[in-house]
Amino acid sequence: MHPAEKFYSLVTATTIAIMFLSITLIVPLIVDLSPSSKALGSLVAILSSIGVYRIISQIAAMVIHNVVWMRKWIFGGSYxxxxxxxxxxxxxxxxxxxxxxxxxxxxxxxxxxxxxxxxxxxxxxxxxxxxxxxxxxxxxxxxxxxxxxxxxxxxxxxxxxxxxxxxxxxxxxxxxxxxxxxxxxxxxxxxxxxxxxxxxxxxxxxxxxxxxxx
The missing domain is CATH 2.40.128.120 (Quinohemoprotein amine dehydrogenase alpha subunit, domain 2)
Structure with missing residues (x-):
């Protein structure tokens, strides 16, 4: 796998895990809301996932730049x-x-x-x-x-x-x-x-x- 593919796969998997955990905690709180409120909540969730993805990408890039063993793992044989x-x-x-x-x-x-x-x-x-x-x-x-x-x-x-x-x-x-x-x-x-x-x-x-x- 190309290093970039490995990096973005890691970021995507982490984002999905965080969003799944967040939805699991939030869903019970919005089940009784009106349809319009639920639609607004869905939009907020989508925008939040984009924000979370960007934040995780920035953190991961910083970690790879500063942590040698992580950089070696990402690049593998091309390190x-x-x-x-x-x-x-x-x-x-x-x-x-x-x-x-x-x-x-x-x-x-x-x-x-x-x-x-x-x-x-x-x-x-x-x-x-x-x-x-x-x-x-x-x-x-x-x-x-x-x-x-x-x-x-x-x-x-x-x-x-x-x-x-x-x-x-x-x-x-x-x-x-x-x-x-x-x-x-x-x-x-x-x-x-x-x-x-x-x-x-x-x-x-x-x-x-x-x-x-x-």
Missing amino acids: LHGTWVGYFIGRNNNKRYTVEHFDQDLDGIIINGQSRDTEQKPHAEWTSISVSLDRRTGRLIYSYALNILSRQGTAIGINNSQLERTSHRSSAKTFAGHTQDLGEQSRLQLTGVKISDELLPWKYAFECARKKFP
């Missing part, structure tokens, strides 16, 4: 939110460390990344343009806008990675893949691992990257 670190060997055979923030909600995923050299000097930064995740196969493909600090202009490229999971229902902890800027003939091989379900500070995350991939 990626958090900080990922990795490395690649550049075209001049230089090692570059990478840190990526996967900001995920029901609307999709935004990926912001940076790379630094072995001396922790900034090398490049990028932001996703379009992200596609196949929840069944674990294939992650996204286009990005890349700024290499030593060059002028913005490059466009494609990242194609395979998430490593125990099953399609389990969230990933590592990935392997490649990236290629448009116009370039060669690809760069990537390796990455998730270090946190939170979006960690860049400096600390790069320190973790150096320890993970010495």
